[in-house]
Amino acid sequence: MPAPEAEPLPVLEALHSTPARRYLSPEPIPDEVIWAILDAAVRGPTGGNVQGWGWVVVTDPAVKQQVAGWYLEGWNRAYGSRRDEILAAPPGPDGLSRPSFLAAEHLAHHIAEAPVWIFPVLRHAAAARSPRLGSSIYGAVQQLILAARAHGVGTTLTTLYSGHEDEVRELLGLPEDALTMGLLPLGYPARGRWAQPKRRPVEEVVHWDQWGATRPRP
Numbered sequence: 006m007p008a009p010e011a012e013p014l015p016v017l018e019a020l021h022s023t024p025a026r027r028y029l030s031p032e033p034i035p036d037e038v039i040w041a042i043l044d045a046a047v048r049g050p051t052g053g054n055v056q057g058w059g060w061v062v063v064t065d066p067a068v069k070q071q072v073a074g075w076y077l078e079g080w081n082r083a084y085g086s087r088r089d090e091i092l093a094a095p096p097g098p099d100g101l102s103r104p105s106f107l108a109a110e111h112l113a114h115h116i117a118e119a120p121v122w123i124f125p126v127l128r129h130a131a132a133a134r135s136p137r138l139g140s141s142i143y144g145a146v147q148q149l150i151l152a153a154r155a156h157g158v159g160t161t162l163t164t165l166y167s168g169h170e171d172e173v174r175e176l177l178g179l180p181e182d183a184l185t186m187g188l189l190p191l192g193y194p195a196r197g198r199w200a201q202p203k204r205r206p207v208e209e210v211v212h213w214d215q216w217g218a219t220r221p222r223p
């Protein structure tokens with residue numbers, strides 16, 4: 006049963022109106038909403054329905070502060086150090102737009118303020134070599150993002166903390182074989198709106214029978 010705050014929202018409408026939300030209010034999210042979001046997430050698929058996952062909910066400010074420092078370090082290395090160059094680049098059909106860059110920069114400095122964090126964790130993944138490893142959790146992660154949206158809660162899949170995976174594993178008390186597959190900071194949006202994510206046109210990226218055989222969309 007959905008928690009009372011859930012907005013009735015057609016699936017296709019949700020799919021077309023759920024961008025990354027990175028300006029998040031510190032307003033608390035009720036536990037029953039978190040439960041409802043996670044109950045929707047775990048309906049997602051895993052190979053053989055093995056469900057070798059765990060979902061670590063973090064609200065402890067001390068844990069968040071520690072990881073936030075690692076996240077900011079990752080941000081500075083990957084993007085912050087190229088700030089001027091990225092902001093000067095002409096807008097294109099892919100890559101981070103200027104508003105997205107500024108939002109991601111904001112999140113990098115304020116991620117600890119998001120009231121609830123969720124780490125999707127996959128067992129037996131730390132030493133795995135399959136390039137398809139993530140397929141047994143990212144479907145569920147997207148369900149989490151869409152369920153959150155139905156409850157008016159924004160989030161973004163993030164990974165910039167992951168240069169410190171071993172320290173995060175220890176901090177969260179994860180089993181040795183487990184790997185965090187992301188960090189989703191959740192919060193009620195403080196800025197921005199639910200709008201269609203910008204993408205390259207579907208006709209450019211769909212191939213019919215053979216790679217390269219694109220078609221105009223009728």
Ligand SMILES: Cc1cc2nc3c(=O)[nH]c(=O)nc-3n(C[C@H](O)[C@H](O)[C@H](O)COP(=O)(O)O)c2cc1C
Pocket residue numbers: 023024025026027101105109112161162163164165166202203
């Ligand atoms: C594997 C993966 C890692 C990501 N890592 C981060 C991250 O560390 N920080 C962040 O702000 N966004 C992160 N994102 C979010 C992407 O930047 C976002 O999905 C993309 O810019 C599209 O955003 P939009 O849906 O709002 O258009 C990540 C997304 C994916 C799929």
